[in-house]
Amino acid sequence: MGFSLKLLTLGAAAASATNLFVSDYSGAVTSFALTASNNGTYTLNDTFSTNECAPSPSWLTIDSNRGLLFCLNEGLTTPNGSLSSFTIERDGSLTHVKNATTITGPVSGVVYGAAAGQRAIALAHYSGSAVSSYLLNGGGKFGLNQQLTFSLSEPGAVPDRQDAPHEHEAILDPTDQYLLVPDLGADLVRVFTYDDDTLKLKELSPLEVAPGTGPRHAVFWNAYGVACESCLTYFYLVGELASTVTGFAVEYLPNGGGLNFTQINNSSTYGLLNQPEGNAPAEIQVTPDNRFLIISNRNNTSFNLPEPDGSILASDSMSTFKLQTDGSIVWHQLWPSGGSYPRMFSIDKTGSLVAVGNQNSQNVVILKRDVATGLIGEPVARAGLVGNTTCVVWDE
Ligand SMILES: *[C@@H]1O[C@H](CO)[C@@H](O)[C@H](O)[C@H]1NC(C)=O
Ligand SMILES: *[C@@H]1O[C@H](CO)[C@@H](O)[C@H](O)[C@H]1NC(C)=O
Ligand SMILES: *[C@@H]1O[C@H](CO)[C@@H](O)[C@H](O)[C@H]1NC(C)=O
Ligand SMILES: *[C@@H]1O[C@H](CO)[C@@H](O)[C@H](O)[C@H]1NC(C)=O
Ligand SMILES: *[C@@H]1O[C@H](CO)[C@@H](O)[C@H](O)[C@H]1NC(C)=O
Ligand SMILES: *[C@@H]1O[C@H](CO)[C@@H](O)[C@H](O)[C@H]1NC(C)=O
Ligand SMILES: *[C@@H]1O[C@H](CO)[C@@H](O)[C@H](O)[C@H]1NC(C)=O
Ligand SMILES: *[C@@H]1O[C@H](CO)[C@@H](O)[C@H](O)[C@H]1NC(C)=O
Numbered sequence: 001m002g003f004s005l006k007l008l009t010l011g012a013a014a015a016s017a018t019n020l021f022v023s024d025y026s027g028a029v030t031s032f033a034l035t036a037s038n039n040g041t042y043t044l045n046d047t048f049s050t051n052e053c054a055p056s057p058s059w060l061t062i063d064s065n066r067g068l069l070f071c072l073n074e075g076l077t078t079p080n081g082s083l084s085s086f087t088i089e090r091d092g093s094l095t096h097v098k099n100a101t102t103i104t105g106p107v108s109g110v111v112y113g114a115a116a117g118q119r120a121i122a123l124a125h126y127s128g129s130a131v132s133s134y135l136l137n138g139g140g141k142f143g144l145n146q147q148l149t150f151s152l153s154e155p156g157a158v159p160d161r162q163d164a165p166h167e168h169e170a171i172l173d174p175t176d177q178y179l180l181v182p183d184l185g186a187d188l189v190r191v192f193t194y195d196d197d198t199l200k201l202k203e204l205s206p207l208e209v210a211p212g213t214g215p216r217h218a219v220f221w222n223a224y225g226v227a228c229e230s231c232l233t234y235f236y237l238v239g240e241l242a243s244t245v246t247g248f249a250v251e252y253l254p255n256g257g258g259l260n261f262t263q264i265n266n267s268s269t270y271g272l273l274n275q276p277e278g279n280a281p282a283e284i285q286v287t288p289d290n291r292f293l294i295i296s297n298r299n300n301t302s303f304n305l306p307e308p309d310g311s312i313l314a315s316d317s318m319s320t321f322k323l324q325t326d327g328s329i330v331w332h333q334l335w336p337s338g339g340s341y342p343r344m345f346s347i348d349k350t351g352s353l354v355a356v357g358n359q360n361s362q363n364v365v366i367l368k369r370d371v372a373t374g375l376i377g378e379p380v381a382r383a384g385l386v387g388n389t390t391c392v393v394w395d396e
């Protein structure tokens with residue numbers, strides 16, 4: 001009894017820390033510890049840094065159950081990209097396992113395959129116009145499984161964002177049967193099925209979107225948080241070039257034949273507000289309570305935030321929409337992201353903190369969030385990075 005009491009007392013006095021991993025274009029992957037004090041304040045301290053995913057870390061995929069972190073190097077200044085794996089240590093440091101050369105430009109990855117069976121990681125390659133797959137062999141070891149490269153029937157005559165296919169993200173549907181890859185250059189969301197044993201991908205009919213949409217990132221949603229073929233399932237796509245969020249009802253075709261999409265909502269990512277010129281939305285996430293969609297808006301300073309030293313910080317924004325049972329979305333809030341170009345953000349599992357990676361401000365900002373109202377609030381902590389921030393993930 002006395003022992004338990006002593007532990008309890010210690011627990012209350014010592015602050016609790018949560019780790020985050022942040023990548024930036026200087027070549028670093030940095031571990032941060034976010035520590036909550038009893039008086040409600042937070043400190044965000046860097047605890048570890050590695051350059052083993054250099055030169056251009058663009059994306060982090062965490063496999064918390066197995067204590068692994070996969071880092072994609074986009075290879076902005078080299079002919080190829082790379083996939084690096086790390087084991088996550090108890091203190092938040094990372095031990096490098098492997099770095100393998102890939103097709104250029106990987107910017108997003110997702111682990112797929114049976115939870116207890118053979119698994120693989122699929123990568124979306126933006127500049128390489130490709131999707132690749134690497135079989136995971138335990139402990140962070142992996143080997144090449146497949147490379148699929150895409151082209152346009154009519155390639156662009158002038159270099160622009162739609163002169164070629166640009167695979168921008170890899171996500172799974174709620175039943176884990178399909179891999180979806182928004183293609184910013186081709187105005188498609190590519191849909192793949194896969195063989196359960198070999199994990200080889202096979203392309204099915206894609207979702208075709210309006211010309212100029214520029215599909216970037218997407219999420220699935222079901223009002224009851226369930227996953228099944230006959231459930232009412234919805235899909236929300238961010239069009240970076242058109243600055244839109246488009247909702248679709250998803251129908252599962254029989255016999256693993258793919259997905260059929262019916263558009264239900266289409267709006268600027270600013271909802272009913274006037275959208276700033278040149279807005280380029282990036283990330284989209286469903287909140288852990290399954291009630292809201294959050295989207296980051298880049299490339300226009302919607303807010304000017306006063307800094308403690310009297311200077312002004314130009315800040316882009318976060319949009320929140322409320323999800324309705326029928327799949328429609330309703331505008332809820334516009335709020336500063338705490339810097340310029342929020343390329344990526346991650347919500348903690350309680351839904352009460354949002355970690356935002358502001359690419360051009362070279363920072364990570366932790367925003368408080370009211371779970372009951374769904375409103376994002378003031379920053380509680382902030383840290384600077386050496387290079388432009390690309391990705392931030394919670395280790396929980
Ligand atoms: C809150 O607690 C932290 C850590 O003990 C301390 O550094 C900070 O000054 C406190 N802040 C306030 C407003 O009391
Ligand atoms: C964070 O770092 C500062 C400066 O190095 C140090 O004073 C402080 O104790 C650290 N806080 C925690 C919670 O580790
Ligand atoms: C990983 O591989 C890439 C691509 O070959 C290479 O450019 C990079 O230097 C390698 N990184 C490390 C840390 O070995
Ligand atoms: C590296 O890039 C070259 C040129 O795009 C490509 O042909 C090659 O397959 C890539 N290497 C790997 C291992 O993917
Ligand atoms: C997809 O849904 C539409 C209705 O939105 C329907 O007309 C079409 O036949 C469906 N396609 C397939 C392949 O089932
Ligand atoms: C989505 O569609 C519903 C139903 O038509 C509409 O009430 C709602 O305003 C739309 N949302 C946006 C953000 O346009
Ligand atoms: C969606 O709305 C935007 C304007 O916000 C418009 O430019 C675009 O064409 C619409 N897309 C579709 C598929 O209706
Ligand atoms: C942001 O948008 C406003 C309104 O469309 C426009 O006047 C302004 O030039 C834009 N600023 C930047 C930095 O793009």
Ligand SMILES: *[C@@H]1O[C@H](CO)[C@@H](O)[C@H](O)[C@H]1NC(C)=O
Binds near residue numbers: 277278279280299
């Ligand atoms: C940023 O906005 C400006 C117009 O305000 C536009 O010319 C530029 O292409 C935009 N940049 C990106 C990366 O979207």
Ligand SMILES: *[C@@H]1O[C@H](CO)[C@@H](O)[C@H](O)[C@H]1NC(C)=O
Binds near residue numbers: 025359360361
């Ligand atoms: C990095 O951020 C600076 C502003 O701090 C911006 O001018 C530059 O375009 C960014 N580059 C990349 C590759 O993100």
